[in-house]
Amino acid sequence: MDTLTDVRRSLPRAAWWAACLCVSVLVLYPLYVMLSQSLKSGAEAAENPPTMYPHQLSVDNYKALQDTGQYGIWQHVGNSLAVAGGATLLTVALATLAGYGFAKLRFRGSGVLFFIILATFMIPFQAIITPLFSILHGLGLSNTLLGLTLVYTTFQLPFGIFLMRNSFASLPAGIEEAAFIDGCGFFGAMTRVLLPVAVPGLISTALFTFFTCWNEFFAALILITDESKFTLPVTLTVLASNQLGTLNWGIMQAGVAVTAIPCIVLYLLLQRYYVAGLVAGSVK
Amino acid sequence: MTDTTSRAAASTSRAPAPKPVRGPWLTNRRRRLLTGLALVTPALAVVTVFFIVPLIMTFWMSLHDWPLLGEHRFIGLDNYRRAFKDSEWLHAIRFTLEYTLIITPVLLIVALALAFLVHRGGRAARVFQSVFFLPVVIGFAAAAYLWLYLAQPGLGPLSDLAAKLGIAGRDTNWFATATSGLLLVCLMVVWKVAGMQMVLLLSGLQSIPVEVNEAALIDGAGPWKTFRYVTVPLLRPTLALVLVFSVAGSLLAFDQFYIMTSGGPSNGTITAVYQIYRTSFINFELGYGAALSAMLMVVLAAVSALQMLLLRKTDN
Known part of the structure; x- marks a missing residue:
């Protein structure tokens, strides 16, 4: 009897490992192709049928990224960093202030205002892109990284405010009163007592905003028309269209890798906060 | 009517000229309002x-x-009248709905399978969960260009694989027909999004107490019956949530079609958002583009209302 249960236990276990490993291969294979293609020499990258791995490792494709398009890849990396970083800082700052206001100072009308901000959840910016374009034009912000940053901030704010409000609301009311009695001013209470407790929510908000803005394609495609200001996802269209006909897939995949790898690294370092924020944000 | 106005009058008259009630409570409340407003x-x-x-x-x-x-x-409702007769727009709407109807169940089934695979599996399962989630953090644009290469006729490893398996010739152009193009986009989207739905479903699974499933098994229900009559009903709020996210996301699809199929062949894979993009920013008919956006918004608002309704049920 014992051995029978043992077999029954070990058999599904082996099958489980096999299934998980198979899925892992399917998931990781495209990423492997991205890396392997980007590390091939120019001639090998164009071979038909494709080679399974780079027979001759070369970083030529990454070097070539600097000469493809009118501006080097570093300029576009810088644009992406500026927009995603700027939107992250702005979102975190505004969401922390507003989240605290909504959680701890239930003033008259705060419910209505909170609802208005959450309404942004319901209507995505794809649906209002046409007037958004006109408004940015009217404000003199069309075709600027600042305009794109502000648009990104707007659409990340509801999630951030929601997350931060929940972080602050989970603190007992006594904490900040104790801080006030101990002689802390408002900002003293905020920075010394409340923020340290709200750090996980803060990291989730920041991570989410950064990932979304770094990867955003639609608004960046429409609102930025000057190639020198393209963010990385839109730059990929330049890599794809530049030598149409004789498209260099090695350079293309090097561009994809430069866009994707920062996200993968950041995720692997901070995945705890990422998944927690995802679940908290969706279950509301 | 008179009641509310008199009450409003009373409250406004009390605020500027507080007679006996002027205590710390009132100033506190006002300070709270001002601070709150300043923060928000x-x-x-x-x-x-x-x-x-x-x-x-x-x-x-x-x-x-x-x-x-x-x-x-000003032309009144002319843009809307035009939209209802615009065959390109109607085709875009139909294609978007088709895409949504195909991708939603496929994604859900794959995500459920992944969630069951890594649910309560210990440390190894957590590692696999992180692996399955990995494509989620890559942007749609990068993922689309990656898959565009994978499926290139002759050059791409996917075409190579299809040839070796005898499914299609090595030089088959997968983007030559709208159907095979759509199939490839769906493959890419499943690869990229399934991990996200898996994590949401896992959070739902983890909220089901272990005892419930054990009780069902002890009572003689087989694994399938336990799944059908115990797990699914308890998972329903999460399932509904995932479905609504998935539907809303699919209705807004743009990046993957813009990059992988360019809307082709012969505009066969133009989605609703893609058509709005073309109307407003290629043809520069901003008024008509806004009308199409308003129509899309109504559909999305309906989906969101459904979401709210389902969420409220979750609370109860």
């Missing part, structure tokens, strides 16, 4: 300028002939 105002200002104003403007612009340059002219 920056966020509110941004949301007003870049969300509420454009939202209202969408409907205003949709009633106009509004070219990029030059005068705009």
